[in-house]
Amino acid sequence: MLGLATCGLLMVDRASTILDANAQLLEWLNCERDEVVGRQLETLLTLRMPLTDADGQRPTDATLHGMSGVVRPVVVGSLGTTECGAERIAVYDVSTRSAFNLGFRGAEAKTERGRQRLQILLNAAVGFGNVRTELDAAELLVDVAQRAFAASAVSVHISGSDGLFHAAGVNPLAAHWPAGLRAAGTVTLTGGKVLIVRSPEEADTYVPGAGMSDIYRAGGVHAAIASPMRSHGDAVGSMICFFDHPREFDEEAVPLAEALSNQAAQAIARIRLEDTLRRAAMHDEVTGLPNRRLIEEDVTRTLLQGYSALTVIFIDLDGFKAVNDLLGHAAGDALLREIGQRLRGVIRESDVLGRFGGDEFIAVATVDNVADAEALADRIRASIAEPYAELPPVLSITASVGVVTVGNDGAPVMDQLIRAADHAMYEAKMAGGDRVAVAPVESAPIFQ
Template identity: 75%
Template sequence: MLNLPGCGLITIDGQQVIVDANSQVLEWLNSVRAEIIGRPFDRFLTLRMPLADAGDVRPTDATLHGISGVVRPVVVGLLDEDESGTQRIAVYDVSTRSAFNLGFRGAEAKTERGRQRLQILLNSAVGFGNVRAEVDAAELLVDVAQRAFAATFVSVHLQQPDGVVQVAGTNPLAAHWPAGVRPAGAVTLVGGKVLVVREPQDAEAYAPGVGMSEVYRAAGIHAAIASPLRSHGESVGAMICYFDHPREFDEEAVPLAEALTNQAAQAVARIRLEETLRRAAMHDEVTGLPNRRLVEEDVTRTLLTHYTALSVIFIDLDGFKPVNDMLGHAAGDALLRDVAHRIRGVIRDTDVLGRFGGDEFIAVAAVESPGDAAVLADRIRVAIAAPYDDLPLGLPITASVGVVTVGNDGAPVMDQLIRAADHAMYEAKMAGGDRVTVGSTGAD
């Protein structure tokens, strides 16, 4: 029988029964000749298409099946056929090519994943460019990361004045978090690098000695990936993706997490800068105090959550115009800054102080009672009336002060309170100045 290196040869009769097979075929089938000869051809070889006629060079794909369970992809072709119908068939092993095809399909799948991730990044870039609030950026990051990583949960934590705070998403570890341990996201934020937990035990390396692996197991979390939100080299927060099943992370996982959190960090940094510039534009250039609009915002943010009574104190300087007329505007501006400093020294740090315009100021304070508000207003009056080193004795400065107070029985309307305090100040001014008048909102 003809033997070609690397080529299998099978001879079949007119009844499609194997009458001969070379050693290469026997090796591939992991069989001896007696197990092959006399058996039907299709018991060992499955053709995808019928064999072409002898002399036709077109091969066909087939699969070689051994008795022991061996399966090998091959290509077969008809070499020749005699008058009795006996055929010789050449068999070529293509398992290497099949492995290549598998690798190629794997590469195609990787390319498709890369395309999908790129599309996610492009879409999220547009989204992060449009957000106008930090919480919106955090919620968008949760949504994008959940889709990009097929995560079970995602939480986003931002650095705030009072520490690292979760602002969006779900943290399944929170209910099991050890007492005294820094909040979730803090290690990632401080370290500035992506952290990968492939199994609960890996978490021990990031928070040693506190049983973090048990925290993961108690929460039903098998794996996690955490990435800092970094803008211009500074970490402003952290994102954590959690998985309730074993999860492998390919080589693109860390770059993808970094890309998403960098987009979010840029959005947060932009929002914070815009807020800083906006607030800077709402401050008085002479005294540096907030203007009326910012006073109302600050009151809403800092005072209207916990208070027994709220007092609005309207202050108008007596004798300011002569200072401007006789000593010039520079002296007037210096006096306004000095007055602002004196008022700030009387009220608490948590109280709000602003310049209403001209020589008028507004102070808003949380107090225990209307009587306390009147005492505070009089202390402001006394502080303003004290002598000024840079002013001649003939130019005394005093203040007409109006004060109104409301209880914590509903959201106060700041505009109404300011008008009422302004009216009380006007009464103090008409009564000769250098005094405090307690007014009413009209609803009392």
């Protein structure tokens, strides 16, 4: 009866009982004609709107329900009624159009994700351009990566003089990390590429034999993405994003992780370069020793972490002017360099030594007591008084040394300590030189 095949056709009576269906519709339903005839229309078609209203007939979106459970988006419309009162309904398959719409919406969503990630990268670039310390860069990377990946936790590790250390964020695996296993982030750092862990079992493939899957489960981690932090080919550290739930990673995840971690790496490299240049500018050109400003920085950084007593030794050379006058400034510079080497050989590697200016040097050291400080000052004096092969016998070099020592019962003010040691040195100079003079602690307000 219904021979058209360009669309599906149905015939229903006034009670919406199906009277007939064409071959195309039966193919879509994956059934025989007798399985359809006699059924109610709503068992096969779910209409968005009625086919007729006060304005007459109109097409509407609908869903065709196949016998196998597969659904198909369709558009249906009434073709009118026959002489016997049966209604003819046309059914058009729009699954191709729907697939296009889904794909288009997917493309729109992907574009929006790309826009959001680009904005994250642009904002991060501004932030990383303003950070002033390595730890600030690490903290910023944690914040940005956590938002970019919606991560449960982010851990950032930076390579330092003692190896890789945890710089910022939270590492949920830390409490379960086996003793003796390389520090977290090492595999990522040395591998030089982004690693994706989609399940605890997959973690075992990156560190075989370490039981990483058990560590992941103990830490409540289901998935992770880890990226090395590299700047101009140099390894700076690593970033790890952890997820406490199963997580899939799209094709943009790796480039995003690389971009963020490398932004942080470049910021850290810039900070390190700036620090190197700054410190280089605070070194004496002749001896290579720190100048006064760097001496104070080094004392604060390396010595004031805990000590029994702190001594400042002020050294002024006796007879240096005659070397410059008779042999020239080149010989004087060579002599200053040798004296710097002698002084470095007397004090410990952890102590601070610098050139104060002209023929003056300063040494700052931690000692156990005042007697040790005076003994160190005298060893310095004796080392300088040793003969110099490059100098003629008529020229002798000695030193006037002033020393001040304070206990660890307050915050020492370096400027006042240096002034007190300088005054003591002047007393040694006025007494004839080649000697040590000790400044009384009460001679200056050396605590703040």
